[in-house]
Amino acid sequence: MAGIKEIRTKIKSVQNTSKITKAMEMVAASKMRKAQDRMRAGRPYATKVREIAAHLMQANPDYTHPYMIERPELRAVGIIVVSTDKGLCGGLNTNIMRLVLARMKEFEGKGAKTQYTALGNKGLGVLTRIRANLVSQEVQLGDTPNLERLIGAVKVQLDDFVEGKVDAVYLATNRFVNTMRQEPSFIRLLPLPSGLADPFQLESDNQGADANQIKSEYGWDYIYEPDSKTVIDELLLRYVEGLVYQAVAENMASEQSARMVAMKAASDNAKKVIGDLELVYNKTRQAAITKEISEIVGGAAAV
Structure with a gap:
């Protein structure tokens, strides 16, 4: 479960960065x-x-x-x-x-x-x-x-x-x-x-x-x-x-x-990274659940 927690923390971090770059993109567009x-x-x-x-x-x-x-x-x-x-x-x-x-x-x-x-x-x-x-x-x-x-x-x-x-x-x-x-x-x-x-x-x-x-x-x-x-x-x-x-x-x-274009690219990249991390998170979580189920079934069979 430690791996799942680390991935969740990283997703949150990238989401916060995406919010900052999106705000900077809007400010740059106005300026x-x-x-x-x-x-x-x-x-x-x-x-x-x-x-x-x-x-x-x-x-x-x-x-x-x-x-x-x-x-x-x-x-x-x-x-x-x-x-x-x-x-x-x-x-x-x-x-x-x-x-x-x-x-x-x-x-x-x-x-x-x-x-x-x-x-x-x-x-x-x-x-x-x-x-x-x-x-x-x-x-x-x-x-x-x-x-x-x-x-x-x-x-x-x-x-x-x-x-x-x-x-x-x-x-x-x-x-x-x-x-x-x-x-x-x-x-x-x-x-x-x-x-x-x-x-x-x-x-x-x-x-x-x-x-x-x-x-x-x-x-x-x-x-x-x-x-x-x-x-x-x-x-x-x-x-x-x-x-x-x-x-x-x-x-x-x-x-x-240039700043508006750069911040838009950064926001788009952040979305892509978040999507990749969520996919890894779901696969890791599914593997952990499958492993727990296998352990429970194995323990019940042994009894």
Whole structure:
């Protein structure tokens, strides 16, 4: 009977785990819808800022912002790694960190140094374990991206690019495709693509440098103050910050989608395990009853 008791205890344990995973699946589904809405709501802002900045630069071709200057050689690279603060979301963090480590080896193989900014606790943990050159970090981002918290960590990389300490800045994040699919993406943030082509669109479509550019057949002009240089500087800074915000928003939507799928799979597996355990329990119980009956019959026959 000890075997029966152990099986019964294990069934109860798996049932309790199934209740937890089912609850986490429902919570993730609720958060996923809100995260997707925030992600989609942020896209028009970045698009409009990009259009205005592109039109201003077309109207003022003599001025080139530092964010647009291409460096002839990559001697140092800054990488902003966007990950989640919590686990239980399938292979989401594993996939993005595998991509980051592959690119790190690629850059270091070409003689370029790398420095990192970690946005999210899971990425920070991996970068700390491999003793990467970590220049800034921001963790415990919550369920809603907060640009004010992100600016401080990201500005370290932006300032290093302007000062020439790094020759390019890349952004590693999970791009949300749909509920069942999230793609790890490695996007060049700085220098910005010519014509201010959307780097997310370029990465997803795998097209050339002229894809999705802002083009105009006539000159654009705006009424602005104090001068075009100041306005372009401010717009491009806001645009880069908007790209980082969008990357974090997409990663959060990916996180909740991946967690919902992972918890649903865990709940389904728990049901399967419970069914197998109940079958073993019934067979063990039946064998024990048969054995007891045989002993009683054998004892009666002996008497």
